[in-house]
Amino acid sequence: MPKLIFEKNVPGSNSFSLPPGQIPNPAISKTIPAQFLRQEALNLPEISEVEAVRHFTELSTRAYGVDNGFYPLGSCTMKYNPKINEWAARLPGFAGIHPYQPEDTVQGALQLYYEMQEMLAEITGMDGFSLQPAAGAHGELAGVMIIKAYHQQRQDAKRTKIMVPDSAHGTNPASANVVGFEVIEVKSNQRGLVDLEDLRSKMTDEVAGLMLTNPNTLGLFEEDIQEIATIVHEAGGLLYYDGANLNGIMGVARPGDMGFDVIHVNLHKTFGTPHGGGGPGSGPVGVKAQLLDFLPKPITVKQGEEYRFNYDLPLSIGKVKNFYGNFGVIVKAYAYIKALGAEGLKEAGQHAVLNANYLRHQLRDDYHIPLDRLCKHEFIINSKKQAENGVTTLSIAKRLIDYGNHPPTIYFPLIVSEAMMIEPTETESKERLDEFVQTMRTIAREAAENPELVSQAPHKAVIKRVDEVTAARKPVVKWEAGVKI
Amino acid sequence: MRYTPNPSPVVDEMLQTLGLTSLEELFQDIKPELQLKEGLNLPAGLSEMELRRLLKNLAAQNLNTDDYPSFLGAGAYDHYLPAALEQLLLRSEFYTAYTPYQPEISQGILQSIFEYQTMICQLTGMDVANASLYDGGSALAEACNLACVNSKGKKKVVISDTVHPEYLEILKTYSLSGRLEVVVVPGRDGIADTTGMLAAIDHETAGAVMQQPNFYGLLEDAAPVEKAVHDQKALFIMAVEPISLALLKSPAEWGADLVVGEGQPLGSSLSFGGPYLGFMAARKNLMRKIPGRIVGQTSDLDGKRAYVLTLQAREQHIRRELAASNICSNEALCALAASMYLTFVGEQGLKEIATRCHHLARYAEQEFQKVGMELKYKQPYFCEFALKVKDPAAANRKLLANGIIGGYELDDALLLAFTEKRTKTEIDQLVAVLGGK
Numbered sequence: 001m002p003k004l005i006f007e008k009n010v011p012g013s014n015s016f017s018l019p020p021g022q023i024p025n026p027a028i029s030k031t032i033p034a035q036f037l038r039q040e041a042l043n044l045p046e047i048s049e050v051e052a053v054r055h056f057t058e059l060s061t062r063a064y065g066v067d068n069g070f071y072p073l074g075s076c077t078m079k080y081n082p083k084i085n086e087w088a089a090r091l092p093g094f095a096g097i098h099p100y101q102p103e104d105t106v107q108g109a110l111q112l113y114y115e116m117q118e119m120l121a122e123i124t125g126m127d128g129f130s131l132q133p134a135a136g137a138h139g140e141l142a143g144v145m146i147i148k149a150y151h152q153q154r155q156d157a158k159r160t161k162i163m164v165p166d167s168a169h170g171t172n173p174a175s176a177n178v179v180g181f182e183v184i185e186v187k188s189n190q191r192g193l194v195d196l197e198d199l200r201s202k203m204t205d206e207v208a209g210l211m212l213t214n215p216n217t218l219g220l221f222e223e224d225i226q227e228i229a230t231i232v233h234e235a236g237g238l239l240y241y242d243g244a245n246l247n248g249i250m251g252v253a254r255p256g257d258m259g260f261d262v263i264h265v266n267l268h269k270t271f272g273t274p275h276g277g278g279g280p281g282s283g284p285v286g287v288k289a290q291l292l293d294f295l296p297k298p299i300t301v302k303q304g305e306e307y308r309f310n311y312d313l314p315l316s317i318g319k320v321k322n323f324y325g326n327f328g329v330i331v332k333a334y335a336y337i338k339a340l341g342a343e344g345l346k347e348a349g350q351h352a353v354l355n356a357n358y359l360r361h362q363l364r365d366d367y368h369i370p371l372d373r374l375c376k377h378e379f380i381i382n383s384k385k386q387a388e389n390g391v392t393t394l395s396i397a398k399r400l401i402d403y404g405n406h407p408p409t410i411y412f413p414l415i416v417s418e419a420m421m422i423e424p425t426e427t428e429s430k431e432r433l434d435e436f437v438q439t440m441r442t443i444a445r446e447a448a449e450n451p452e453l454v455s456q457a458p459h460k461a462v463i464k465r466v467d468e469v470t471a472a473r474k475p476v477v478k479w480e481a482g483v484k485i
Numbered sequence: 486m487r488y489t490p491n492p493s494p495v496v497d498e499m500l501q502t503l504g505l506t507s508l509e510e511l512f513q514d515i516k517p518e519l520q521l522k523e524g525l526n527l528p529a530g531l532s533e534m535e536l537r538r539l540l541k542n543l544a545a546q547n548l549n550t551d552d553y554p555s556f557l558g559a560g561a562y563d564h565y566l567p568a569a570l571e572q573l574l575l576r577s578e579f580y581t582a583y584t585p586y587q588p589e590i591s592q593g594i595l596q597s598i599f600e601y602q603t604m605i606c607q608l609t610g611m612d613v614a615n616a617s618l619y620d621g622g623s624a625l626a627e628a629c630n631l632a633c634v635n636s637k638g639k640k641k642v643v644i645s646d647t648v649h650p651e652y653l654e655i656l657k658t659y660s661l662s663g664r665l666e667v668v669v670v671p672g673r674d675g676i677a678d679t680t681g682m683l684a685a686i687d688h689e690t691a692g693a694v695m696q697q698p699n700f701y702g703l704l705e706d707a708a709p710v711e712k713a714v715h716d717q718k719a720l721f722i723m724a725v726e727p728i729s730l731a732l733l734k735s736p737a738e739w740g741a742d743l744v745v746g747e748g749q750p751l752g753s754s755l756s757f758g759g760p761y762l763g764f765m766a767a768r769k770n771l772m773r774k775i776p777g778r779i780v781g782q783t784s785d786l787d788g789k790r791a792y793v794l795t796l797q798a799r800e801q802h803i804r805r806e807l808a809a810s811n812i813c814s815n816e817a818l819c820a821l822a823a824s825m826y827l828t829f830v831g832e833q834g835l836k837e838i839a840t841r842c843h844h845l846a847r848y849a850e851q852e853f854q855k856v857g858m859e860l861k862y863k864q865p866y867f868c869e870f871a872l873k874v875k876d877p878a879a880a881n882r883k884l885l886a887n888g889i890i891g892g893y894e895l896d897d898a899l900l901l902a903f904t905e906k907r908t909k910t911e912i913d914q915l916v917a918v919l920g921g922k
């Protein structure tokens with residue numbers, strides 16, 4: 001077990017230094033009143049550069065990214081992250097610009113922002129975008145605020161509810177709650193789609209909007225989307241699009257053409273920017289024309305040959321983030337869209353769907369597929385067959401680790417028991433997919449012949465399964481000097 | 486460029502396996518009228534060489550702090566990034582991974598977050614830190630929401646207008662929820678008006694906020710507000726700048742319950758305002774209420790030390806519409822950068838950096854005095870101050886003409902920030918340009 005960085009502390013071993021200051025350096029106690037000065041010790045680690053480099057390098061060898069292998073983490077769109085984009089975001093002309101520089105000194109950055117707004121609008125069929133939100137959930141927050149501000153502006157105060165399907169990602173109901181809405185859950189039908197009868201029966205003039213993911217979290221396209229839009233719109237509500245699954249229709253169909261009024265996209269999913277081990281992402285929010293005035297500030301505009309930020313948006317929900325959103329992430333997504341172009345984006349969407357359907361077809365004999373029909377970029381299998389031998393979805397996921405794969409998303413969506421949500425993405429070759437199929441077949445065989453082997457997996461990872469109960473009951477959330485656990 | 490590895494014969498073979506003849510058939514479930522007829526109206530894709538040229542040209546149109554000394558701060562600071570940090574962040578096991586949901590395959594990332602949480606606790610003196618939030622402003626909004634939830638329905642949060650104006654704007658946006666009422670108390674002489682804040686804090690108050698140093702770089706006496714807000718059993722929230730904590734009284738020493746801040750100075754580049762790092766730390770009694778991911782230490786079945794995402798009952802994927810925050814993805818890579826930064830500079834290095842920033846600001850103040858210029862506010866500061874100038878925009882233009890990126894424009898002053906990257910020579914030049922007739 002590698003030591004913590006704090007356990008490698010060698011006082012005096014860190015040789016970081018500053019250049020000579022050539023200015024007076026009186027004692028701090030002379031220039032800052034004592035009431036503002038720190039007494040408490042810091043206890044930060046002191047380590048030589050070489051040992052620090054080895055420490056973080058060792059940590060990296062105990063992590064697993066897309067570059068390590070197959071990563072079919074459903075709903076997360078773990079596609080390959082092009083290396084040129086990492087280079088681009090680190091150019092001094094991007095990485096080294098301060099957000100408060102005069103606008104005429106950052107025309108390249110503003111042009112990139114402007115073009116990005118336009119390209120996202122074209123790809124999604126919306127009329128305008130704000131690049132402010134920092135992630136998908138942050139885009140939802142901004143989007144649901146837009147819905148609220150829209151109804152408020154129309155003095156329609158009775159709209160206190162947001163509808164969310166039972167298959168929705170947890171952030172959807174949470175976002176609605178955080179913005180102060182009551183959440184109404186809409187049922188899915190036998191086919192895994194929004195149950196129109198249930199939707200109709202729950203629709204009232206108190207509903208501000210419906211949040212929908214399409215393709216939905218089962219990987220299925222909501223075929224009745226036009227009818228859903230009509231039901232929502234006729235009742236005076238707005239339709240929100242969670243863009244987490246845009247990859248499944250990219251270049252083929254657009255939420256804006258389906259009746260969605262407000263959407264967010266996840267640049268860290270659909271547009272190839274890396275997830276960074278949990279972020280940073282970027283969740284631009286887009287709207288139809290009647291909602292443009294409500295977008296979070298600022299929006300980039302073009303005046304003649306000049307680009308500038310427009311803050312003069314009296315109806316805007318306001319700012320949701322410091323400065324202008326996650327610029328460094330947006331640079332990478334911009335590069336991605338430019339590299340692929342119109343045809344490449346469409347091909348990416350098509351191949352994502354092809355890969356998912358191919359896998360679904362190949363896994364059919366060995367795993368139960370609750371909704372076994374044409375899917376989009378992802379699909380759900382479960383462990384129903386393996387359960388006969390006491391093997392759970394969790395165990396199958398852990399066994400996949402032994403074979404060098406990242407597991408799929410498990411136990412989501414909540415409406416399928418023991419779900420495994422598999423999203424291969426378009427950047428996987430047929431050979432990779434075939435290897436994965438072989439591995440899944442092997443695990444199915446193991447589950448039948450030697451269920452213990454699977455139930456105790458992983459065997460080859462750096463650790464066995466962890467005691468999560470103790471972690472939550474007696475939380476140890478930081479290292480403390482002299483405290484041994 | 487395409488990043489799809491399957492050439493068309495392979496695609497055909499896969500389609501055949503599915504009993505299909507074309508890719509279009511994969512989209513039969515989407516009504517024809519919903520499908521794009523003409524394709525997207527975007528240019529054709531670029532080769533990597535063309536793409537490189539395009540991006541380089543765009544970047545070249547931005548003046549950057551590599552080429553121009555900059556005195557801009559106001560919430561984003563131009564600190565030196567150790568070379569080792571920049572290299573290590575390119576380890577793709579880190580940057581191409583997702584959130585560490587599967588602990589057995591993610592121990593490296595989980596351990597790095599645990600180390601980060603520890604360092605944030607060390608800086609702030611708090612008991613628990615989360616794995617990160619989006620940025621300083623949204624972190625403050627989360628903290629204020631938490632204060633309201635914690636007070637079981639009180640809505641009022643009292644804050645001084647000497648806090649970063651963008652933080653105030655974000656708070657205002659978040660208050661659209663109807664569950665948060667932000668009472669902004671105008672400051673005096675560049676610092677919080679304690680009397681005004683005390684008058685605003687009452688039994689309806691869920692929390693009060695102080696920023697240290699405040700937006701104008703000045704040091705706030707947080708003690709009276711801390712006492713008043715605790716007398717009302719409400720939360721005392723501080724927004725702090727992490728590098729200054731090497732020298733300045735920690736939030737724990739001020740008596741804060743909840744601490745947030747912008748972690749960008751710790752290892753993230755300026756990058757036109759993002760991605761940055763929102764950090765949050767709290768007293769133990771708030772551990773099960775703070776938003777975001779938290780990594781805990783535990784053991785595996787063999788008794789080996791191990792790390793795992795914990796206390797998840799707080800989070801959206803479990804609590805759904807009852808969750809107090811909707812955050813899912815955060816700023817993990819920036820948090821990793823922060824712990825690398827603190828490791829590479831070390832405790833002594835951090836103190837030296839903070840001290841140098843302060844000394845450079847002191848030196849600049851003295852040099853400005855020599856040419857008859859003065860600070861707008863006569864208050865203790867850390868590394869940033871407002872310099873009185875008649876026409877800030879004109880002053881900035883003049884600086885730019887002399888190859889210097891100036892300060893943040895206030896009404897009748899320039900807010901100037903001094904990091905360890907600035908030199909005596911650069912400051913002498915700054916003073917000469919601004920002080921010249």
Ligand SMILES: Cc1ncc(COP(=O)(O)O)c(C=O)c1O
Pocket residue numbers: 075076135136137138169171172213217242244245266281283812813814
């Ligand atoms: C369907 C869906 N919606 C929303 C989100 C939230 O996105 P983010 O993590 O970027 O906040 C996710 C991410 O996992 C998702 O899969």
